[in-house]
Amino acid sequence: MKLTFFTLLKKDFRLMLAARFFLLAAGSLALYSCYINFVYVKLDDEMFPVCCFDPDGRLEGTADPVINVNTIEELTAACGDGLSAGIDLSGETPRIQMVSCGIETLDNLRAACAASYLTSCEINSKASWASSAELRSGASLPTADSGSFPPAARIGTDDREMKGRREITAEFLFFELAAVGFLGLAAMLFKEKDMGAIRIHAVLPVSGTAFLLSKLALILLADLAFSALLTLINVGFVEGLAVLPSVLLQAGILSLLMALVGFFCAVVLPDFKQFSLLYLVLAVFITTPVFLAGQLGIEAGWIKFHPMYHLFLAMKRAYFEIPNTSLLYYAACGASIFLLFLLAGWGLRRKMVREG
């Protein structure tokens, strides 16, 4: 059995070499790493402009971006663009003032940005601040009184660059495993199908399970190696090593799930054209909403029922060292892998009967 499995592994490895699988993976790794190191970390998004009316000079020691104004009228005018946020420190209780841009999530971010200056100069500890935002557009801003607008607090120890590195590496890895890995295994299997390999294996003294397992093992190893390299290169050696176990766990789960889905589709669908169409559907309708929800904060209640969303979040949590202790998540992943494995095995046997 061991020898058979090793033979299958060797053959699949050679197939992957012939299909330039490793070359493509190396290319992706180089491309992602170059983008992260030479482009992404140098991107510095403009913060929301924060204006401050501070007649008593209470806001000392704040960072440069704060624009000081001399009158409350100036403050109102400066905050009227739907982008800036204003801090009014003329009263005992600091007030945050701004005009709603129409998107609640963005308004919250602007308010949080302004509030962060209050936190940094410790006014927060002296005065029980409250945000009584003046909203000309009529949109309501949550307030500390209502309990849904917590004061800004420092989370984690990352600087902006490290946060960016973790975030973009998690996203690239998720994309690579969800889309490219899925395509890689399926392309390899289609090639074998075209060469009649499934017919031959139907009459060889080797089980379909071993045939499937060898491919899975190889894809998993390749994906784990890719994940480790991507993490160490782009997050940094020390920081990368710290997150590596949890990243590899999430990468392993995602890799197995996507490889099994790819395998099943490749054995069930008759040709690569149909597979490409399915791939397009998967990319557009399944993965895109996850990216939109995860990246842009577009709110959609149903996204919680999207399995890929949870995998995406788990990957991000792994990079930010937030433990994912949800037993339900791991149970669902385990059950999905098991069911997909059975389904892929059934698909392979069906194909062997048809072609054998």
Added chain:
Amino acid sequence: MIEVKNLTFSYRKDKQALHGLDFSVGEGEIFGFLGPNGSGKSTTQKILTGILKGFGGKVTVLGRDISAIRTRDFFREIGVLFEFPYLYANLSALDNLNYFSSFYPPEQIRDPEELLEMLEFKRDFLKKPVSSYSKGMRQRVSMARALISSPKLLFLDEPISGLDPSGAVLFRKIIEDERKKGTTVFLTTHNMVDADLLCDRVAFISNGQIAALDTPKNLKEQNSTRRVVVEYLQASRPGPESEGKAWEPCAEKRLTKILEIGELEAGFSFPHGEILSVHSQEPTLEDVFIRYTGRGLD
């Protein structure tokens, strides 16, 4: 070696592919299974090779009930050559053979290079990828793949397809040699010449039923008209009796005459000049097939 009793199979409820086949194949026999496309040949072969389940009737292969087996031991004892030369195109002939042979016990494996030499495979291509081979070369490697495990039972599907005439002669010789070693051969083919030359017995399958089963010789004899066609030059006038010639030949006119076999016992008693040829009217195996099944092999 193979025992098939009342074999039935349906892909769907309304589509029965096999309607109660009965045949047996003895050890060391070359058994031809002949039929047009869609007649049930492939379905039968899939059942005999243990791939297709859910059939009716009883099928015993190599002494095992085929409905119960899915063991490696069974697949170690059979060799299958498919109609098309399926191989890993990125690997060389030797790598392909080494890969496929690695699933069998070492004592069963034949030397790949010797096999390829026997199949007159060009040595220059031994280590080149299969993608650079001609169809005939791929067929030779496929045959080597089927033989590499020294199978007791060999399933051959159109083995001569894609080969030039000398390759076809070589393959027939190799199949004969296998039989001499005691290997049983189940040959599926459209090619009646191969079947006639190679098979000890043939079965004609049409619409999922066996229309006839016998040796090629018997099938042809049973369907023979027992006639010969004689082609000769017309005799123009009586010849000089002193020279012993009854008739002088007339060189311009060629005639033919059909004679019953019994008539030949008396010699060529009709007036004739030079006898040009005598053709037996024994039917070909294809003629017999059409007679039994009402259709050709296309």
